Amino acid sequence: MSASKIAWINDSYAKMTRYNFFRRVNWGRFSVVSVPYLWLAIFFFIPFVVVFKISLSEAAIAVPPYTPILDWNLEEAYVTLKISLSNYLFLLEDDFYLSAYLSSIKVAAISTFFTLLVAFPIAYLMARTEGSTRALLLALVILPFWTSFLLRVYAWMGLLKKNGLINETLMSLGLIDQPLIMMQTDFAVYIGIVYTYLPFMVLPLYSALEKMDMTLLEAAEDLGARPYQSFFLITLPLAMPGVIAGCLLVFIPAVGEFVIPALLGGSDTLMIGRVLWDEFFLNRDWPMASGVAVVMLIILVLPIMLIRNSQGKEGAA
Amino acid sequence: MTIKKALTLSVCSALLAGNALADDKVLNIYNWSDYIEPEAITRFEQETGIKVNYDVYDSNEVLEAKLMAGGSGYDVVVPTGAFLERQLQAGIYSKIDKSKLSNLGNLDAALVEKISSHDEGNLHNIPYAWGTVGLGYNVDAVKARLGDMEFDTLDLIFNPEVTAKLKDCGIGVLDSPAEVMAIAQNYAGVDPNSESKKDLKKGAEVLEKVRGDYKYFHSGKYISDLANGDVCVALGYNGDILQAQSRAEEAGQGVNVSYAIPKEGTLIWFDLLAIPSDAPHPEAAHRFIDYILQGDTAAGISNYVYYAVPNKAAEPLLNEDVISNPGIYPSEAVKAKLFAQKAHTARFDRLLTRTWVNIKTGR
Known part of the structure; x- marks a missing residue:
């Protein structure tokens, strides 16, 4: 081996180690930053791409039960790419899906409104108390989460049914003489959603209200504002980020809610979660079910991204 | 040998042993919920030394979604007639090797005949219960x-x-x-x-x-x-x-x-025992199906779940309140009016x- 060659090897080895060293530092930094992105990619983006891909195929009696988009045969030397938009066209043509989306959005909107109404006083109280009382209130909000969600919905069935606790109590007090029909109604669905999603509303509200500068309220009082005026002019606008975050956290899952309407609602409650179930299990049409899911995501995500965007700009300004 | 090496080796050998076990000593069953006498599983495990993994579902749709996705890992499943009929078109069941079933003769031939409308020649199913x-x-x-x-x-x-x-x-x-x-x-x-x-x-x-x-x-x-x-x-x-x-x-x-x-x-309706074509333990699956065909096993199930079993050998072993209940075992005249x-x-x-x-x- 010649000396020049050895020098060259040494040189490139030095380069390599430097390169490696450089890379290692970068990689460490990269890995810290990339964790959330990796999370999003694995648990949101990849599943979404899979669902989107299925929505472009057609149903078939096979394993898996849809036609492949990409098909190739090396012996006969062909590759075919077959994308079907028929599912999306069918979604547009048939007004059934539109009314299912609209009625889901209506149910979710009404429930979100009532959740906000119930959650605000709770969060307000939590933010205004101190020390152990606050810890106790916080625990009370979070504690129900320790019980299975399904169990809590079943508990509501026990309360709301015809010979359930509420009816029995009201009857024995003589307030009503016929049991109230509460189960299998939209009312029961609203109760179920408000109850289940309450903590998702309380916690963001609480964190917004807790950060509030109390001297602002004193100043308002000094300047002659009545309590309700200072609430609407100061507290509410300052709590707005919490209100928006809480409403989104409740509204988004409520639109796709399947279990609560299935257990508490009547047969006539038309929601998109149920439509998805029917497409998937009764029609065995995975592509159509995927199409319904993709459209739901678009309907939900686009306006939300717009809201977040405008919020971001406000924050920067 | 370092401790680490020893550990690695023992883990490896455990894995190998596990694999050997999986070949013939495990059976993965997917059946309807509350649809078997619990002792029937224990007895099968004791008699054969096969470890049973018993999962349950509560709708044909859920079973179908799992099977159609592929690679379910189940050896025995229990679809209802019309579902099996359609699933056969996708080729997800293997033929049942009837030479391995010593108790096949216990089946009620008249009922089995009715099932052939779902599965031509009944090549892929053995009836479990009906109602x-x-x-x-x-x-x-x-x-x-x-x-x-x-x-x-x-x-x-x-x-x-x-x-x-x-x-x-x-x-x-x-x-x-x-x-x-x-x-x-x-x-x-x-x-x-x-x-x-x-x-x-x-x-x-x-x-x-x-x-x-x-x-x-x-x-x-x-x-x-x-x-x-x-x-x-x-x-x-x-x-x-x-x-x-x-x-x-x-x-x-x-x-x-x-x-x-x-x-x-x-x-x-008929709920039918079937073996998915990708079942990892078909041998054990056949043994289980033969076990279900035993008169005493079938009678135990019928007495427990209150559904009828298409098993002639089970009839003398059925409890009085089961065999004489027209809601479970209807008369021939009533049976004639039923349609699949x-x-x-x-x-x-x-x-x-x-x-x-x-x-x-x-x-």
């Missing part, structure tokens, strides 16, 4: 509203004059479009398995007239609701309703539930699902 879809009712509540009459009629749920009287005490109907529509079409006097739009419409008209009197469409709630008196009439599976009956007796609240097979004729539901085409399924949603939501 009917019929009427569960709260005897006292219905009598109080309708007076003394025979309650073995679909008028209880399909005749608007009758349902109007029963509305206040609650009517529940299975949320199962294919089954309920077949019964409604039969009630309307057309072929229950017809796929023509006209016949579907006739069935739908039956349901539209009475829909407002129904409390709900649901495939599971009626069991506890019948037992508690929350509904007084339900169209459901015979075993479920008999389960409601015994629950009501246990509760001792004076609720008296009874089951009737409607005289207009109704659905007979065929698998539908995808086109008809789509039409049926939409019709069903429209009926349910009153659109």
Whole structure:
């Protein structure tokens, strides 16, 4: 081996180690930053791409039960790419899906409104108390989460049914003489959603209200504002980020809610979660079910991204 | 040898042993919930030394979704006839090697013959249990509203004059479009398995007239609701309703539930043991199926779950309250009026699902 060659090897080895060293530092930094992105990619983006891909195929009696988009045969030397938009066209043509989306959005909107109404006083109280009382209130909000969600919905069935606790109590007090029909109604669905999603509303509200500068309220009082005026002019606008975050956290899952309407609602409650179930299990049409899911995501995500965007700009300004 | 190496080696050998075990000593069963006598599994494990992993589902749709996704890992599954019929088209079941089944002769040949409409020549299935879809009712509540009459009629749920009287005490109907529509079409006097739009419409008209009197469409709630008196009439599976009956007796609240097979004729269904084509342990699967075919095993299951088993050798071993219960083992005359539901085409399924949603939501 010649000396020049050895020098060259040494040189490139030095380069390599430097390169490696450089890379290692970068990689460490990269890995810290990339964790959330990796999370999003694995648990949101990849599943979404899979669902989107299925929505472009057609149903078939096979394993898996849809036609492949990409098909190739090396012996006969062909590759075919077959994308079907028929599912999306069918979604547009048939007004059934539109009314299912609209009625889901209506149910979710009404429930979100009532959740906000119930959650605000709770969060307000939590933010205004101190020390152990606050810890106790916080625990009370979070504690129900320790019980299975399904169990809590079943508990509501026990309360709301015809010979359930509420009816029995009201009857024995003589307030009503016929049991109230509460189960299998939209009312029961609203109760179920408000109850289940309450903590998702309380916690963001609480964190917004807790950060509030109390001297602002004193100043308002000094300047002659009545309590309700200072609430609407100061507290509410300052709590707005919490209100928006809480409403989104409740509204988004409520639109796709399947279990609560299935257990508490009547047969006539038309929601998109149920439509998805029917497409998937009764029609065995995975592509159509995927199409319904993709459209739901678009309907939900686009306006939300717009809201977040405008919020971001406000924050920067 | 370092500790680390020793650990790695022992883990490796454990894995190898596990694999060897998996070849012939494990069996993965996927069956309906509450559908077997628990001791039957323990006895099978003791007799054969095969470790059973027993999973349960509560709807054919869930089973189908798992099987159609592929690679379910199950060795024995129990689909209902019409579902097996369609799944066979996708080629997801392997043929059953009947030479390995020493107890095959115990099967009730007349019933097996009926199943060949789902599976030509019955090459892929061994029947597990069978039953009917019929009427569960709260005897006292219905009598109080309708007076003394025979309650073995679909008028209880399909005749608007009758349902109007029963509305206040609650009517529940299975949320199962294919089954309920077949019964409604039969009630309307057309072929229950017809796929023509006209016949579907006739069935739908039956349901539209009475829909407002129904409390709900649901495939599971009626069991506890019948037992508690929350509904007084339900169209459901015979075993479920008999389960409601015994629950009501246990509760001792004076609720008296009874089951009737409607005289207009109704659905007979068969749940069938089948082996998925990608089953990892087909040998063990055959042994299990042969074990189920034993008269004593089948009788134990029938006595426990209150469904009929198509097993001649089981008959002498059945409890008196099971074999003499016409809701479980109906007479030949009643059996003659029962019809099996065929698998539908995808086109008809789509039409049926939409019709069903429209009926349910009153659109």
